[in-house]
Amino acid sequence: MDWEKTVAALLSENEKLGQENEQLKSLLCVVKENRDLRARTRSFNNDTLEEFSVSSPSAGKPSSLWQTTFDDRQFREHLQQTKTSNEHRTSSPVDLKSFIQSSMHTDTNETAEVQSCQADNPPEVKDRLLGEIAYQLDRRILSHVFQGHKRLYGFTLLNIPDKIIEVTTHPLTGKIDDGYRVHLTQRYSNLMDRLNQLGYKATLHPPFTEFIVNTYGILKERPGEYSTQAKVYNNPDFLGKLIMSTAPRKLQKDLLLVLTCLCNMAEKDRKPLLLW
Incomplete structure (x- = not known):
């Protein structure tokens, strides 16, 4: 049976x-x-x-x-x-606009800065920002699960279960650190449960974000830490409008969901949206 x-x-x-x-x-x-x-x-x-x-x-x-x-x-x-x-653009139960307003602080010049950056960015940079959003969520998830590992070369969302087994097994003796394995597995499970509530699917969105990064690339140059460009790039409202104006219509729903998940993780760890 x-x-x-x-x-x-x-x-x-x-x-x-x-x-x-x-x-x-x-x-x-x-x-x-x-x-x-x-x-x-x-x-x-x-x-x-x-x-x-x-x-x-x-x-x-x-x-x-x-x-x-x-x-x-x-x-x-x-x-x-x-x-x-009247098309509904996202499967997430979280209203992106209200989430942005509640999670980010703005000043009186922010709207002008966003509009200026939208006009100044060439199409290639806008495309790469789409890939950067997807890349940042992937890195954020991996860094959260494998918090004690500074180097994540070879780690992807699709091989997290295999990497948990790998990093909790001694390379010479083969001895398993059961406590550490349970700890990593629990962190991964808890995070997926939280993102699932936003509409994230562990079987669909990892290959989707990988596809977006491979298609659009990521930013070639990182903005200065305190530059106006960095401030605008970390503005969820700017990134949401960028998705709606730049991405193909059929990709917009899932890209907005990726952005929502990224905003959620940034709010929880109290760090900027884009980390370098």
């Missing part, structure tokens, strides 16, 4: 993983379409700029800022056409 229940559970889990795998394939297609769209938009922009230069030789060469703004506006207009007026 127990064997039959085990087989049924495994079949159910296999079916669930198959469905989530199909969902990830669908997300990959969306990102590819997004890249093709941007390539076509940039090509259109280049042709337009050439015509502008030929027809107005006395006007001089358009600035890179004008070209970037034009390119970004075209892409935003395309995204806006695909949005529905």
